[in-house]
């Protein structure tokens with residue numbers, strides 16, 4: 280298994296930190312285009328609760344985000360500008376171009392990572408991303424979560440699998456690296472279902488995968504289902520056992536960007552053990 284930290288250290292010769300930034304966009308599962316309620320698990324922050332303040336300019340957000348990691352900073356550190364919350368290719372293209380260009384401008388920013396959905400990249404946006412990728416690497420992070428239609432319907436993902444396949448094809452034709460988000464532990468999915476999703480992603484031509492254990496966050500519709508007993512959550516031991524089966528499915532050419540997630544503690548309802556990041560990382564190291 281190749282982790283993103285190892286990959287970046289080898290590529291850039293130093294520690295590379297992600298700076299979470301926000302563009303002023305929404306997403307089609309919130310603005311009424313697909314739905315108004317958001318994906319069932321998504322928090323008010325649009326699944327990016329650790330990002331800098333969205334009302335600030337990008338240069339200010341970069342400064343603010345650097346300050347937040349300043350305690351850990353090594354002198355020769357480099358950064359990746361990361362647009363995580365909401366759908367960061369969904370909005371006015373001139374505005375987004377300005378935002379991306381500002382994010383890639385500082386010399387110590389080595390790449391721009393853009394979180395989005397495969398159904399939210401217009402023709403013009405593909406062109407723009409291809410152009411920018413020639414200046415500095417652009418990574419596109421796609422929230423696929425699962426390949427299973429029933430689960431996709433439950434989480435209100437709002438697009439079908441062929442849309443993902445087509446998007447990956449387009450991005451790869453522009454030589455853009457694609458990182459895919461997968462949620463493990465969706466209600467009703469067996470270990471075999473989750474393994475099928477991981478196998479599918481790994482053979483779909485992408486460069487990275489992010490595995491996230493399903494988190495129940497306050498204020499989400501998933502929380503309501505959880506209160507009604509419809510959302511089983513894994514213990515740490517169960518999750519580690521699952522990872523032991525899943526990690527060998529990830530081929531060496533795919534970079535593992537994450538093996539779990541840590542929802543913001545103030546709204547994290549379950550599983551609470553994920554809040555103890557140190558313990559979780561230690562358990563993962565022992566796998």
Ligand code: SF4
Pocket residue numbers: 306307308309316317318321322325326364365366396422
């Ligand atoms: S997870 Fe992404 S696509 Fe779904 S509601 Fe949240 S921001 Fe929108």
